[in-house]
Amino acid sequence: MTPHRTEVPTRILVVDDDPICRDMLAAVLEDMDFEVETATNGEDAYHRVCHGDFRIVISDWQMPGMSGIELCRKLRARRLGEYVYIILLSSLHGKENLVKGLQAGADDFLCKPFEPVELHVRLNTARRIVSLENRDLIVFSLAKLAESRDCETGAHLERMREYSKLLAEELSKMPKFRQEIDNDFIRAIFLTSPLHDIGKVGIPDNILLKPGRLTPDEFEIMKQHVTIGCKTLDAAYTACPSAEYLRLARDIAATHHEKFDGSGYPNGLAGIDIPLCGRIVALADVYDALTTKRVYKDAMSHEQARRIIIESRGSHFDPDVVDAFLRREEDFQAIRRNLDDNHAFCSSTPPIVTPANNPAGILAATPVS
Ligand SMILES: [Fe+2]
Ligand SMILES: [Fe+2]
Known part of the structure; x- marks a missing residue:
């Protein structure tokens, strides 16, 4: 924990079971000057958020074991932790899924395939919101x-x-x-x-x-x-x-x-x-x-x-x-x-x-x- 942190958070945890998607997303984010770590499943991601210093998580929706939705629910159920901004990634379209994701505690929702520029804009929002909670x-x-x-x-x-x-x-x-x-x-x-x-x-x-x-x-x-x-x-x-x-x-x-x-x-x-x-x-x-x-x-x-x-x-x-x-x-x-x-x-x-x-x-x- 960095107790006197005032800078805008730049560390992102990418969660995806698919190695190609995971590595591509990590590369795009690194190009945007973010510091990226990756997790291959929801359980690992949850563990890292609890033990690491991540305020922004980008998670795939569908994963074996703990899904992105379940990860959202679990992160929101933490009682004493700092706020973590969660973006869910999915190839699922439609309002129903959007509502389901938001109800589980996701802050934002991005449909695959997405443009890097769209991701960048959404991450700016994430950083702004997270830094409000100093x-x-x-x-x-x-x-x-x-x-x-x-x-x-x-x-x-x-x-x-x-x-x-x-x-x-x-x-x-x-x-x-x-x-x-x-x-x-x-x-x-x-x-x-x-x-x-x-x-x-x-x-x-x-x-x-x-x-x-x-x-x-x-x-x-x-x-x-x-x-x-x-x-x-x-x-x-x-x-x-x-x-x-x-x-x-x-x-x-x-x-x-x-x-x-x-x-x-x-x-x-x-x-x-x-x-x-x-x-x-x-x-x-x-x-x-x-x-x-x-x-x-x-x-x-x-x-x-x-x-x-x-x-x-x-x-x-x-x-x-x-x-x-x-x-x-x-x-x-x-x-x-x-x-x-x-x-x-x-x-x-x-x-x-x-x-x-x-x-x-x-x-x-x-x-x-
Ligand atoms: Fe006292
Ligand atoms: Fe004292």
Whole structure:
């Protein structure tokens, strides 16, 4: 996944069981300066879209096994994936077939034989539509904007989404999570985990930026960042229920301070009542908070953070998530080394130095206590 992709997509997956048609189409597209990969059947195409980075698919209609129509239906049934523009190719003519293709989720329909110029024009439309959905960039920009009020500047969001992705990848290898964590889930947690603290925009300055320790009443207000974030993202999800990633974003915002033993907030959820995404992000967020230097504190070593995380296995953190962390701890260290605060998304913008750079603000924000 290329998280900051802004260019118009140029990679196309061509799906056709007929090698002559497939190679001809690939050659025509390459002449048009597209980057082309090919698949010989619907199953292979589906697998590639889920694991690759294709936003445009041109598929033959009739293929042995999974047909083009079935491929459309299957791609549209993905709940968390990015939008994929699908053009169906067929020698079938007639309105009936057109309607059938569109009903299955195809965006466009091209009858064989077709002129390259017609294909080119239609691909321009495809690129225009796909580039309208610069979802990843918008989501991350929103997260960075919200974070700019807080003291968690630098590359915190960049690192914690990598940690979240790593944990999800590792957990997906376990049979008990295989159903829930597919490739789309992994991409979506990478995309939405930076929104975990978006609700902090609703916390008054005198609390968010307070230079001293928060009083219990102030801490209660600080805790509301969770419900504010949840409500905001829930409203977005309600307005656009097909954008399933917003549900994941909402659940992360709502539950990243819950603890496995039920002692967290806001709802004191315990165990698997806490959505898996919240259990994953909780560890990723805390690990980064512990191992990062802030104005008011030095960074803990990986070993110190590791010890705290192990001690919190089953209390703060889901034991499976802790075990996944331990299996991938070298990768955690590599991310930490490679993504220091000079790698922040907005590194040209210096972090806002405010009284927020203080222990109390962070203590309230960081679920380690
Ligand atoms: Fe938070
Ligand atoms: Fe955070």
